[in-house]
Amino acid sequence: xxxxxxxxAIGDALAQVGAAGLFLFSILAAIPGSLRHVRETLxxxxxxxxxxxxxxxxxxxxxxxxxxxxxxxxxxxxxxxAALGTVVALSLFRELxxxxxxxxxxxxxxxxxTAEIGLMRATDQLSAMEMMAVDPLAYVVAPRFIxxxxxxxxxxxxxxxxxxxxxxxxxxxxxxLDNGTFxxxxxxxxxxxxxxxxxxxxxxxxxxxVALIATFQGxxxxxxxxxxxxxxxxxxxxxxxxxLALDFVMTAFLM
Amino acid sequence: xxxxxDHNPDQPPATDxxxxxxxxxxxxxxxxxxxxxxxxxxxxxxxxxxxxxPSGTGKTTLLRHITGQLPVxxxxxxxxxxxxxxxxxxxxxxxxxxxxxxFQNSALLTDFSVFENVAFPLRQHLRLPEEIVRNIxxxxxxxxxxxxxxxxxxxxxxxxMARRVALxxxxxxxxxxxxxxxxxxxxxxxxxxxxxxxxxxxNDTLGITxxxxxxxxxxxRRAADWVYLIxxxxxxAQGHPEELAERDSPWTRQFFGGEADGPVPFQYPARDxxxxxxxxAGGA
Ligand SMILES: Nc1ncnc2c1ncn2[C@@H]1O[C@H](COP(=O)(O)OP(=O)(O)OP(=O)(O)O)[C@@H](O)[C@H]1O
Ligand SMILES: [Mg+2]
Numbered sequence: 360x361x362x363x364x365x366x367x368a369i370g371d372a373l374a375q376v377g378a379a380g381l382f383l384f385s386i387l388a389a390i391p392g393s394l395r396h397v398r399e400t401l402x403x404x405x406x407x408x409x410x411x412x413x414x415x416x417x418x419x420x421x422x423x424x425x426x427x428x429x430x431x432x433x434x435x436x437x438x439x440x441a442a443l444g445t446v447v448a449l450s451l452f453r454e455l456x457x458x459x460x461x462x463x464x465x466x467x468x469x470x471x472x473t474a475e476i477g478l479m480r481a482t483d484q485l486s487a488m489e490m491m492a493v494d495p496l497a498y499v500v501a502p503r504f505i506x507x508x509x510x511x512x513x514x515x516x517x518x519x520x521x522x523x524x525x526x527x528x529x530x531x532x533x534x535x536l537d538n539g540t541f542x543x544x545x546x547x548x549x550x551x552x553x554x555x556x557x558x559x560x561x562x563x564x565x566x567x568x569v570a571l572i573a574t575f576q577g578x579x580x581x582x583x584x585x586x587x588x589x590x591x592x593x594x595x596x597x598x599x600x601x602x603l604a605l606d607f608v609m610t611a612f613l614m
Numbered sequence: 615x616x617x618x619x620d621h622n623p624d625q626p627p628a629t630d631x632x633x634x635x636x637x638x639x640x641x642x643x644x645x646x647x648x649x650x651x652x653x654x655x656x657x658x659x660x661x662x663x664x665x666x667x668p669s670g671t672g673k674t675t676l677l678r679h680i681t682g683q684l685p686v687x688x689x690x691x692x693x694x695x696x697x698x699x700x701x702x703x704x705x706x707x708x709x710x711x712x713x714x715x716x717f718q719n720s721a722l723l724t725d726f727s728v729f730e731n732v733a734f735p736l737r738q739h740l741r742l743p744e745e746i747v748r749n750i751x752x753x754x755x756x757x758x759x760x761x762x763x764x765x766x767x768x769x770x771x772x773x774x775m776a777r778r779v780a781l782x783x784x785x786x787x788x789x790x791x792x793x794x795x796x797x798x799x800x801x802x803x804x805x806x807x808x809x810x811x812x813x814x815x816x817n818d819t820l821g822i823t824x825x826x827x828x829x830x831x832x833x834x835r836r837a838a839d840w841v842y843l844i845x846x847x848x849x850x851a852q853g854h855p856e857e858l859a860e861r862d863s864p865w866t867r868q869f870f871g872g873e874a875d876g877p878v879p880f881q882y883p884a885r886d887x888x889x890x891x892x893x894x895a896g897g898a
Binding site for chain 2: 491493
């Protein structure tokens with residue numbers, strides 16, 4: 360890439376960030392109007408949540424199992440395998456639960472939101488709503504945004520629960536750790552507020568980020584099939600980068 | 615709206631004009647291309663006005679201006695006495711509740727059945743008992759001959775059926791202004807005749823003002839009270855359809871006679887044909 364094109368690409372990316380920021384304000388402004396469409400919002404929460412449930416549960420289980428294996432191996436070096444439950448729970452609640460759920464959510468629900476809104480744009484459905492005096496920001500975008508913010512923490516909690524179960528299966532049933540030690544150590548050391556609730560905040564923020572990017576990409580896509588395809592890809596790429604960057608910032612502040 | 619405090623006594627006060635839509639001096643540039651340059655036209659109240667013109671001349675763009683979907687670069691558009699440029703988003707939405715718009719590509723909501731598509735404007739704006747919604751929707755579907763298709767999804771419709779569903783949806787709230795963007799495209803002669811009659815009936819019995827964009831002059835002739843022929847960014851000719859067809863101007867001769875050569879270029883502006891095909895000027 361030549362210098363000029365590199366600068367152009369960076370300028371483009373910055374312009375996108377700015378436009379997405381403005382889009383966030385228009386979504387927030389449309390939320391009061393979307394209260395009229397409560398049913399649509401509930402439908403989206405159900406839809407977005409149910410859509411991602413299977414993949415979240417499966418991945419949660421496997422992540423918990425792998426985590427258990429790896430940490431057991433590490434802890435055994437220090438003779439601290441009794442702490443396995445605690446370490447697994449802390450890693451999941453504070454970090455892996457919110458982040459991995461957000462990445463999966465972007466791939467599963469985010470892409471589908473982008474493609475759906477993009478196709479509505481391409482087939483004039485959004486203009487048709489405007490012509491029927493229905494604000495597409497309030498009827499289409501805001502419900503999906505709210506759905507992302509509400510569904511993500513729930514999904515992250517499910518991910519965590521399945522992760523712990525997976526860790527328990529490996530640690531206790533397979534590697535032979537004592538069941539009482541596993542749970543006892545965990546409940547003694549994991550704080551509800553500083554560990555669990557922090558993770559919930561994080562995942563709500565990630566849900567907002569993924570839903571914002573997904574709706575923004577769909578809403579502003581060029582009305583062609585290529586445009587929609589490209590926007591879908593961009594949703595995954597931008598959400599992943601933003602989630603990981605935001606994760607660092609939030610962790611630094613929430614520690 | 616008429617009683618402006620800064621009214622200039624030297625000019626006659628704006629009277630309640632019979633025009634439902636008034637377009638004055640509109641200039642539009644899209645993607646570097648001038649679409650309109652000084653477009654003036656009136657859509658008279660209670661009449662069917664046809665807008666014709668070559669493909670790509672800006673008919674859909676004009677309809678998007680009239681409904682406030684696309685702002686003009688210069689000039690003024692008044693709909694029912696209100697200047698679109700001065701309306702807030704809420705006022706624009708209020709105005710749109712009185713406008714029925716048939717999209718060129720139907721634009722049905724793919725998530726909803728035919729019935730729910732037609733019911734959508736009712737459900738969004740009025741709290742009507744389910745029974746009444748059902749009655750209104752079914753009468754509209756009956757009028758376009760698709761009552762039996764109420765439970766189908768848009769993906770299960772043919773293009774012509776989708777257009778008729780879109781038509782039923784556009785008229786479901788008894789609009790004061792109906793805008794049809796190519797309602798006859800993809801219709802077989804029977805459906806075309808029915809839709810034509812429907813447009814006429816809506817106009818005759820309910821007094822709906824209609825704007826009709828269409829290419830089928832035979833149909834326009836039977837429906838429209840007035841025809842605007844738009845070409846080159848302006849109104850190239852206007853008149854009663856019968857009279858316009860007879861008129862001997864280069865525009866009308868070419869447009870209604872279907873000749874490729876004339877004031878309306880058939881070709882989209884392009885490089886020299888021979889050069890584009892790789893031949894040297896003068897030939898080898
Ligand atoms: N968003 C846009 N950006 C740039 N140019 C546009 C845009 N929309 C329309 N145009 C151009 O404006 C012109 C008029 O388009 P419009 O859709 O109004 O034509 P039309 O008269 O409705 O044609 P048709 O009879 O084929 O439907 C076309 O030349 C088109 O290329
Ligand atoms: Mg058109």
